[in-house]
Amino acid sequence: MKFTLSWLRDHLDTEATIEQIVDKLSLIGLEVESVHNPAEALSAFKVAHVLKAEPHPNADKLRVCTVDTGTDTVQVVCGAPNARTGMKGVFAPSGTHIPGTGLDLKPTRIRGVESNGMLVSEREMGLSDEHDGIIDLPEDTPIGTPLAEVLGLNDPVIEVAVTPNRPDALGISGIARDLAAAGLGTVVTTEPEPIQGNGPCPVAVRIDFAGSDRHLCPAFAMRLVRGVRNGPSPDWLKQRLEAIGLRPINALVDITNYITYDRNRPLHVFDAAKVRGDLTVRHARRGEELLALDGKTYVFEPENVVIADDNGVESIGGVMGGEQSGCDETTTDVLIESALWDTGATARTGRMLNVQSDARYRFERGVDPAFTIPGLDMATAMVMELCGGEPSEVLLAGEIPDPQRSVAFRPAEVKRLTGLDLKPDEMTRILGDLGFETSGQGDDMRVSVPSWRPDVHEMADLVEEVTRIVGVDRVPTVPLPRSAGVAKPVLTLRQNRARFARRTLAARGLVEAVTWSFIPKEHAEAFGGGDEAIVLSNPISSEMSDMRPSLLPGLIAAAQRNADRGFSDLALFEVGGVYHGDRPEDQDEVAAGVRRGTAKAGGGGRHWAGTAGPVDVFDAKADAFDVLAALGAPVANLQVQQGGGDWYHPGRSGLITLGPKTVLARFGELHPRTLATLDADGPMVAFEVYLDALPQPRAKPTKARPALNASDLMPVTRDFAFVVGPSVQAGDIVRAARGADKALITGVSVFDLFAGASLGEGRKSVAIEVTLQPRDRTLTDEEIDAVAAKIVAAVEKATGGTLR
Numbered sequence: 091m092k093f094t095l096s097w098l099r100d101h102l103d104t105e106a107t108i109e110q111i112v113d114k115l116s117l118i119g120l121e122v123e124s125v126h127n128p129a130e131a132l133s134a135f136k137v138a139h140v141l142k143a144e145p146h147p148n149a150d151k152l153r154v155c156t157v158d159t160g161t162d163t164v165q166v167v168c169g170a171p172n173a174r175t176g177m178k179g180v181f182a183p184s185g186t187h188i189p190g191t192g193l194d195l196k197p198t199r200i201r202g203v204e205s206n207g208m209l210v211s212e213r214e215m216g217l218s219d220e221h222d223g224i225i226d227l228p229e230d231t232p233i234g235t236p237l238a239e240v241l242g243l244n245d246p247v248i249e250v251a252v253t254p255n256r257p258d259a260l261g262i263s264g265i266a267r268d269l270a271a272a273g274l275g276t277v278v279t280t281e282p283e284p285i286q287g288n289g290p291c292p293v294a295v296r297i298d299f300a301g302s303d304r305h306l307c308p309a310f311a312m313r314l315v316r317g318v319r320n321g322p323s324p325d326w327l328k329q330r331l332e333a334i335g336l337r338p339i340n341a342l343v344d345i346t347n348y349i350t351y352d353r354n355r356p357l358h359v360f361d362a363a364k365v366r367g368d369l370t371v372r373h374a375r376r377g378e379e380l381l382a383l384d385g386k387t388y389v390f391e392p393e394n395v396v397i398a399d400d401n402g403v404e405s406i407g408g409v410m411g412g413e414q415s416g417c418d419e420t421t422t423d424v425l426i427e428s429a430l431w432d433t434g435a436t437a438r439t440g441r442m443l444n445v446q447s448d449a450r451y452r453f454e455r456g457v458d459p460a461f462t463i464p465g466l467d468m469a470t471a472m473v474m475e476l477c478g479g480e481p482s483e484v485l486l487a488g489e490i491p492d493p494q495r496s497v498a499f500r501p502a503e504v505k506r507l508t509g510l511d512l513k514p515d516e517m518t519r520i521l522g523d524l525g526f527e528t529s530g531q532g533d534d535m536r537v538s539v540p541s542w543r544p545d546v547h548e549m550a551d552l553v554e555e556v557t558r559i560v561g562v563d564r565v566p567t568v569p570l571p572r573s574a575g576v577a578k579p580v581l582t583l584r585q586n587r588a589r590f591a592r593r594t595l596a597a598r599g600l601v602e603a604v605t606w607s608f609i610p611k612e613h614a615e616a617f618g619g620g621d622e623a624i625v626l627s628n629p630i631s632s633e634m635s636d637m638r639p640s641l642l643p644g645l646i647a648a649a650q651r652n653a654d655r656g657f658s659d660l661a662l663f664e665v666g667g668v669y670h671g672d673r674p675e676d677q678d679e680v681a682a683g684v685r686r687g688t689a690k691a692g693g694g695g696r697h698w699a700g701t702a703g704p705v706d707v708f709d710a711k712a713d714a715f716d717v718l719a720a721l722g723a724p725v726a727n728l729q730v731q732q733g734g735g736d737w738y739h740p741g742r743s744g745l746i747t748l749g750p751k752t753v754l755a756r757f758g759e760l761h762p763r764t765l766a767t768l769d770a771d772g773p774m775v776a777f778e779v780y781l782d783a784l785p786q787p788r789a790k791p792t793k794a795r796p797a798l799n800a801s802d803l804m805p806v807t808r809d810f811a812f813v814v815g816p817s818v819q820a821g822d823i824v825r826a827a828r829g830a831d832k833a834l835i836t837g838v839s840v841f842d843l844f845a846g847a848s849l850g851e852g853r854k855s856v857a858i859e860v861t862l863q864p865r866d867r868t869l870t871d872e873e874i875d876a877v878a879a880k881i882v883a884a885v886e887k888a889t890g891g892t893l894r
Contacts, residue, residue, distance in 0.1 A: 091252045092334035093262045093351065094245045100352075101266035104275025108143065108246050110427035111274065118272050119558045120250040120259055128245040131189065135215070136160060137227060137235040138181035143173050148201040155209065157181055160234020167205035172223035180215070180225045180237050183207045189216040217241075242325075247333050255545035257455040261354030264542065271523035271559050282468035287313060287483035293365060295427060295487040298372035306395050307371045307407060309459070309488040310429040311466050313635070314362055318479035320421045325478075342417040342424055344819055345472045347448070353455055354542075355428070355465035356449035358405060362423035364415045367400035371429075371487075377487035378403050381413045382445070395431070408436040408453040409445055424473065428466035430459055430490070458542035459490050469731060493544065497537045499528070499552050504790045507550065508557050509566045509784040520559045521552065587721050587781045588665045591681035594720040598713060600663040600683050605644025607667070608634035613643040616767045617737050623672045637669040642737070649686050650770040659687035665781075681717055684760075685709050686774045708740045710757040710775040714746055716755060717779045722787060726828065728754065732822045737764040738748070738776075748785065755779040764888050803864045805836070808878055811857040812891035813849055820856050826888035827860055830880040834869075837861035855894050 101837040106114070139158040146152035146167065153173050155166045159181050166181075182188065184206050186195050190213050197206050208214075215237075231240060250265070258264035260403045263279045270277045275647055293312050299306050313368075322328070328338040331347060338344050346357040374390030380403045381387050388756045390396060395407035405411040408431030417424055437454040440446065463484060470481050501514045514535075514671040518528050525540035539546045546552065557565065557692040567601050581589070592602060610633050614620045619639030629635045639646065641664050652660050663683035670676045711730075719725050727748065734743030734756040743758020757777040765772045797875050798844065812823060827838045842857035849855055862869065862877060 091262055091351075092247055092249045093265070094247050094330060094333050096245045096332055097262055097352075098248075098266060098269075101263045101277060101279045102269055102275045103278045103536040104269070106274050108248075111269065112248065114248055114269060114272055114274050115248070117264075117558075117563060118268050119256070119563045120252065120265065120268065122248060123251050124249045125246055126249075127244075129246075130238065132215075132238040132241075132243060134186040135180050135182055135210070135237040137231050137233055137240060138179055138209070138235065140173065140175060140177045140179060140209070142673050143168075143175045143177075146201060146203060148203070152201065154203055155294055157207070157209070158233060159183070165204060165207045166207050166209055167200040167203055168209050168224065170209065170211065170224040172226060173209065176229075178227040178229060178231045178233075179209045180227070181207055182210050188214050190214040192872045241785075242329055242641070245329075245333060248838065254455055257354060257452060257457060257544065258542040260351075260452050262352050264354060267524065268559070271520055273560070282464045282471060283466045285323040285463075285470045285474075285481055286632055287481045289482055291485035292423075293362065294368040295485060296370045297488050298370050303373075306432045307488065308430050308432075309462055309486065309490045310371055310427070311462050311484055311486045312369075312425055312427050313466060313470060313484050314423060314482040315470060315473050315477075315479040316423050316482075318422060318424055318473060318477040320417060320419055320424075322479055324476065338415065340419065341476045342421060342473065345469055345476065349465060349469055350448050350452065353461060353465060353468065354452055355461050355557050356408075356452050356457065357465060357469050358427040358429075358449075359410050359417050360404065360411070360415045360425040360427065361417045361421045363421070365399050365401075365404065365425065369404070370398050372396065372398060374403065380404075380406065382406065382410045383413055384410065384445070384447075384813070386445070387460060388443045388445065391442065393435075394442065395435055397427075406443070406445070407431050407596060409440055409443070409450045410447045417798075424479070426466060426469050426473065428469070430457070430462060430488075438787070447555065456544040459493055460541040462490050493541050494538060495547075496538045497546065497548060499535045499537045499549055500533045501535065502533075503549055504553050504556055504626060507553050509568060510557060510560060510564060512556070512560065516560075517556050519809070520556050524555060524559070526552070526555075528758075543820050550849070583786070584781065587784070588679060588681070590720045591665050591687045591717050591779065591781065592663075594717050595663040595683055595713065596806065599689070600661040600685075600713070600863040603645060603648050603662045603664050604666075605641070605648060606634060607638055607665060607669075609636055609638045609643045609838050611635050613768060614639055616764050617643060618735065619670070622670065623676075624669050633791065639670060640668055640737075640778065641666055641680055642684065642760075642778065645682060645684045645771050645776070646765070646768050646774065649684050649774065653686065653771065659689045661685045661689040676823055678783075681779040681781060682777060683710075683713055684776045685713075704773065705775050707739075707744075707757065707759050707775055710759075711744065711746075713759045714755040714777040714779055718746065718784075721779075721784055723754060723784055724748070729825075730819075734758040737761055752783060753780065754783050801863055803868060806862040806864070806869060806874060808860050808862070808874065808881075809841075809857060810860065810878075810881060810885075811844075811855050811894040812885050812889070813853050813855050813894045814891035816852050816854060818854075818856075818889045818891065822889050823856055823858060823891065825886055826884045827858060827881045830884040831877050832865070834862045834877055835860060835881075836863040849894075856891075 115122050119533040136159055140155050142156040143153045143159050146154055152167055155168050155173055157164050157166050163414050166260045182195060184195050184197050195208055209224045211221050211224050213219040226784050252259045267277055269275060291312060295309050295310050295312055297310060323338050323341045324346040327344055327348060331338050331344060336347055342359045346359055350356045373392050374394040374396045376392055378390045379387055396403045397405040397407055404415045432451045433454050433456055436450055440450040466484060474481060501517055504510055504512055510800050521528055521537060529536050537552055611620055613800055614636040617640040619636060624637040626635055645662050647663055649660050649662055665681045667677050668680050688704055690705050690709050729747050731745045731747055734745055738758035739761050745753050746755040747753050755778060760772060760776055762772060824838045828835055839859050840856060841859050844855040860881060
């Protein structure tokens with residue numbers, strides 16, 4: 091919403107400065123988005139008197155002018171053909187930026203003659219394309235007067251953001267009412283005088299709605315004005331419209347635009363000579379068309395509301411008029427329309443047709459129904475003043491609704507809800523200044539809501555009105571009460587697990603991504619989904635038809651998009667929901683990630699896989715185990731089994747289980763067929779950790795932490811290499827070794843795998859490192875050898891392996 095300061099002062103008698111007005115607007119809920127003062131850019135340009143204009147001694151087309159600026163006399167070299175002695179022009183001193191040319195003036199010598207400043211043309215000022223000569227002002231223009239004042243460009247333009255619940259602030263009179271209530275002046279808005287017409291309106295109006303559709307156009311007021319002389323608007327009207335970004339068209343159209351902004355009362359004018367028969371407000375017929383005033387042709391559906399005559403559709407109800415019946419310089423008889431349109435129907439029509447207009451913007455938020463006839467009278471008075479003519483009587487079809495309602499109000503609610511301690515008289519004064527009428531006292535007070543405030547329905551709305559006018563800066567700042575003791579945890583177990591998973595994966599070098607929960611059907615089927623229960627009935631696009639059964643499709647697609655842009659070495663993760671049905675229990679929380687290129691997890695020491703080269707299945711396995719460890723899973727008791735799912739490589743994937751049936755995670759290299767389905771390049775490894783599958787933590791008898799179980803003795807490591815059959819898994823060897831002595835053995839890890847002819851056909855060597863941690867004393871060689879013997883015996887019994 092834009093308006094000029096002088097326009098505001100037509101409605102508000104105030105001595106406040108522009109800065110005070112801007113500050114107060116923001117405090118009362120009308121946030122100021124910008125203030126543009128064209129006078130600031132023209133502040134250096136002043137009216138000057140050319141005392142003398144003589145020929146240049148060294149140039150035939152130049153003149154040496156002696157210029158009186160009002161404060162000084164300077165010499166200027168000028169090449170304009172109209173520069174002459176005694177004229178009044180516009181002077182720009184040295185140091186001025188010339189907006190039309192982009193030059194910055196400085197003292198100079200032109201053909202040997204000193205020149206200080208410049209006499210400027212309209213094009214150099216950026217006012218027009220006129221460059222035949224310098225600006226020639228009337229002789230009575232005072233010397234030294236700022237140019238902005240002479241041109242009427244000293245009127246700041248204020249733009250405020252109006253929330254959808256405040257349609258009254260879409261009129262300048264409404265903004266003035268708020269400022270006056272806030273103590274920044276007095277409202278001086280004049281109410282339109284009723285216009286007595288001469289004879290009935292010759293054009294009838296029929297509202298062709300019944301029953302439940304009657305609200306689409308509850309009232310339609312119109313009158314004819316005969317014998318008008320349409321032409322350009324007066325300068326004051328054109329300047330105001332141009333200042334707020336509107337293009338003046340002609341007086342009849344400009345009057346309707348003026349009242350739209352002045353009183354939030356959109357109007358429309360028809361050229362009566364172009365209207366055939368009577369007007370009918372009705373639903374459009376499918377396929378009907380209208381060439382609108384914006385030059386576009388719109389095709390209608392039955393849901394649209396239109397105004398039609400015998401020619402067909404002439405206007406889109408509450409949105410925009412038609413070109414065929416529009417007013418131009420030949421108009422002599424004009425029909426002025428002031429109607430009420432349903433907010434929802436106006437918004438739907440505007441969206442369907444993709445048309446924006448000031449009328450739609452206001453009608454879809456709500457206009458004052460009580461101003462329907464006064465708005466018509468105001469427009470009629472302006473038409474008669476600017477264009478002449480004789481008006482008819484007002485024709486009213488339908489009935490103007492009475493929106494008057496009263497709301498119970500307890501003054502004590504203001505303090506309870508906001509903390510403001512105000513006297514009842516001050517609250518009553520504020521509400522009265524805003525147009526609310528109060529009756530009763532104390533808890534029996536009732537407030538009548540004015541017709542221009544459709545957003546006020548209950549007591550809390552009245553509290554808000556009082557608070558914003560008083561100023562939110564007066565609302566006391568009160569700290570929230572702090573309860574004694576340590577605050578109880580507020581995060582759920584699932585939220586904590588998701589949080590720890592994110593921290594762990596980020597620490598391992600993966601970057602968090604947030605992908606769509608909807609994926610194409612073929613992608614869902616590739617990851618075990620595609621069931622009808624998770625197909626979207628109204629997808630946002632055909633490529634997002636199914637709820638995701640896994641986080642991996644989105645992560646794979648994201649990794650490939652990065653690879654296509656040159657970032658091939660990438661590690662991404664996401665924590666979110668996956669879906670297997672339409673019931674609440676069919677949603678699982680999962681932490682998943684993908685690695686591509688050489689984006690390996692951190693490794694080191696004697697890890698047999700090393701840390702160089704492309705990513706492999708063991709990087710994904712390490713990611714999954716780290717997440718499980720961070721979430722408190724019993725890592726020592728977990729088992730790794732073959733097979734991670736159809737979307738993983740069958741020989742390079744696995745399951746992490748707790749017991750034979752509880753699957754906690756999957757990991758592995760993605761199957762080439764799966765990557766082809768997602769149009770992604772491999773190799774790529776991935777993992778999925780099912781957060782909801784983790785066992786619930788056991789309830790502890792006390793919140794005290796257990797005693798630190800640490801030893802101050804050095805651990806002892808021993809290496810073992812076992813020759814086993816080809817079907818023996820390394821995990822079986824690790825579990826057997828770990829169980830040989832649970833008191834001393836604190837860690838077992840695989841660090842080498844060897845297969846060769848020296849071991850025999852079908853045999854392999856698996857090397858493990860076992861860590862022994864003494865507690866109370868240093869171990870002797872005999873004790874270490876005894877534990878080693880237990881390890882060898884346990885592995886031989888469990889796997890049949892022999893010590894190499």
